[in-house]
Amino acid sequence: MSRYAWLFLAPVLAVAACGTEDATVANVTDAPAPDPETIYTGTGTVMETAETGPQLCLGGVAESYPPQCGGPDISNWSWDEVDPDTYESASGSTWGVYVVTGRYDGETFELTEPASSAMYTTPPPVDHQEPDFSSPCEPPAGGWAVVDPEKTNDDALQEALQLAAEQPDYAGAWVDQSINPASEAESDLEAEEAMNDPSLLVLNVQFTGDLERHEAELREVWGGALCVSEAEHTEAELRAIQDELVDIPGFLGAGVDTSGGVVTLQVEIDDGLQQRLDEQYGEGIVRVTAALTPVDP
Template structure:
């Protein structure tokens, strides 16, 4: 929640990394800074809270006093996990001499040249739970390069293997990255109320942010762009009666 000289109390959709912070969103009706702990600097007041109220499509009117912030559930530890089966003996380089940062960048260039390229990411989840030590996180020999394509997986794997000797998972995708970028642009133009969007390489879909997700919106997105192609996330969550 933030208020500055340009606007009254609003909940933040995104926050600029500055001091004081900057953000914008929908107005909050009934907010009282004197009733909550908050920070202030240079005429800006801000804080984190859980709020409950009624939404009229443009503003949130409080119906309960603000509470301590409810932290979102942490991301699934396996969110970056490779979809390929773990090889016999575990994930490890097949050619350590080519499991270098230079080779990793070369592999990415090879992958991105393909019109069937659907995205890439690195997986270090096999190192186990807990924080990854710095020397492990910076070691290309201790990661799995994941690359996705919409077709000819064997051919793409051979081409990537020409320059990359580290652990590798090549997996199929329904949409190329270029297709998803195009869908992202269409959604932003065609669907009212979109507050933000991104391409989710791992899930091979477009994610959009709106204030409230409805069944009508979900059905509309599936009808326009194909089932599961666009996933909507709500800034506000309905409160059970």
């Protein structure tokens, strides 16, 4: 996310997800097990505790001390085979962050070559698209500007966001602060206060239709720069899809990018999952990122 743009998350509305049927969900969650002969590589925290053997944490790691996480067992891990300077031990746990390469059958990871510390390895480029928080509307004549100073403050901004979120066809909202000169500041400390000026932002709100009516209603409460644009799916539809994805094998996390109109999904491996989700929900509605990727033969 851009340093000077925030995505506003609104309450989920009770609207059914588009193109969702129990049969199609089952086609995804009942996917075949990974090919045990495929060699994968990725970076993750290797964690061993008093209760578990070595495990490969590919998802979130709790920032406690020692950290806490879980994942598939690593069948042939040995701390004796990695540099002792690359891991820590405390309270019965031992952990470090490593680049691993090996086979994965959906339950157990087996190293096929020695692990290397992520501290000494340049990670490969990640195929990840950052959300686009620019304003899709053409700037008005004379550029983005305040039209009613009395309605250009934090309270008015929050009222506009609440009004938008209450609409059944609401698709998301975000703030574009690129018009604020402080966005070019060289340090966060220098820009922090200046970036909170409601008169120097463009409020972006998306709906799936009736844009003129929505813009007129928002103008009743918000006097700053405003861009009302059209989206294909409501936020509620995207969040309903997000809720369905938690049962996918190898699920690590999911979120909604309303500025892009997509659901982002993080999984252990993509064994054709992106294609199956494109067929189920429509191409590009769900964007898959895998923690483990196949090694080119």
